[in-house]
Amino acid sequence: MVKAEDINRIALNVGFHACGVSRAERLDYLESVYFNWLDNQYHATMGYMEQNIDLRLDPAKLVPGAKSVISVLLSYNTGDVPVNTQSPRIARYACRVDYHSLMKKMLWEMLSRMRKSYGEIKGRAFVDSAPVMEREWAVRAGLGWIGKNSNLINKELGSYVFIGELIVDIDIEPSNYREGNRCGTCTRCMDSCPSKAIVAPGTVDARKCISYVTIESKQMLSDSEIDSLNGWCFGCDICQEVCPWNRKANVVDGANQGVNVFRDKSNVSLATLGEDEFNVQFGSTPLSRAGYEKIKRAIQLMEGKNKK
Numbered sequence: 001m002v003k004a005e006d007i008n009r010i011a012l013n014v015g016f017h018a019c020g021v022s023r024a025e026r027l028d029y030l031e032s033v034y035f036n037w038l039d040n041q042y043h044a045t046m047g048y049m050e051q052n053i054d055l056r057l058d059p060a061k062l063v064p065g066a067k068s069v070i071s072v073l074l075s076y077n078t079g080d081v082p083v084n085t086q087s088p089r090i091a092r093y094a095c096r097v098d099y100h101s102l103m104k105k106m107l108w109e110m111l112s113r114m115r116k117s118y119g120e121i122k123g124r125a126f127v128d129s130a131p132v133m134e135r136e137w138a139v140r141a142g143l144g145w146i147g148k149n150s151n152l153i154n155k156e157l158g159s160y161v162f163i164g165e166l167i168v169d170i171d172i173e174p175s176n177y178r179e180g181n182r183c184g185t186c187t188r189c190m191d192s193c194p195s196k197a198i199v200a201p202g203t204v205d206a207r208k209c210i211s212y213v214t215i216e217s218k219q220m221l222s223d224s225e226i227d228s229l230n231g232w233c234f235g236c237d238i239c240q241e242v243c244p245w246n247r248k249a250n251v252v253d254g255a256n257q258g259v260n261v262f263r264d265k266s267n268v269s270l271a272t273l274g275e276d277e278f279n280v281q282f283g284s285t286p287l288s289r290a291g292y293e294k295i296k297r298a299i300q301l302m303e304g305k306n307k308k
Helices: 004-014 028-039 053-057 099-118 134-140 188-192 210-216 223-229 267-272 275-282 292-307
Strands: 018-023 068-075 123-126 161-168 198-200 232-234
Touching: 004 018, 004 068, 004 099, 018 134, 028 053, 068 099, 068 134, 099 123, 099 161, 134 161, 210 223, 210 232, 223 292, 232 292, 267 292, 275 292
Parallel strands: none
Antiparallel strands: 018 068, 068 161, 123 161
16 A cells, blocks of 8 residues: 555645545535535536535545545645735635646646556545545645535634645555644634625525625626625635735745746726736636626726725
């Protein structure tokens, strides 16, 4: 059996900030919880969440013969948040190159190094783009706990982390440590959410969540919705900003994540860009998911409110 510490060493050498391993078992205990979440319509219009549920629960459906799930974390707590912290605001994860392609490349490099050491390995890399219960696998791998804001919290990195997985068909010694929930009686995230989207500890109603409204929802923002966004035009970090674990989290240099595209650009200039220039400057960032028209409309509506 391959030692977990050897896999962890490979992950850190590739550039990840944390790594853990768990056995590739079906997550039967989550089935009723997940269906209850769907029944309450907490997924809003994200219909894809209703699909491939069996794949979400069983890693062997994604990788036949799967024996191990390797979870990795990449922190984006780089210390250089957007210069303009006034309205309109952009979630800090969106200030660099889109993490999906970056982490996929890193995961494939990790798998390549594993194959050099351990021979032929069948496996797949996943980064928030397939039906994988990534936060649960990270918890099982000892990488943290699920906070009341529903984010994974790592005691050293906080919650400003991207999660990725390698599901492989070799036996790897599972991490022998499971982090207990350390939120205690703290409810700062729940109390601070301006739209009250955190309806219960660890449960978010996407219909109320600012991140969903500004990113995932396909509808254009209306005048009446702008006030509820609390100054955010793409995503929202409030429930993370108030978290005590993020205030003491390690700061990373983020050199492998590209430059902060907002270091020398204000959000005001973003509102004046034409679509072609927007795509050139921000097409490789997560902002492209919401698109030019939606972001520009949000900023223009906010600026109109601010001038009144």
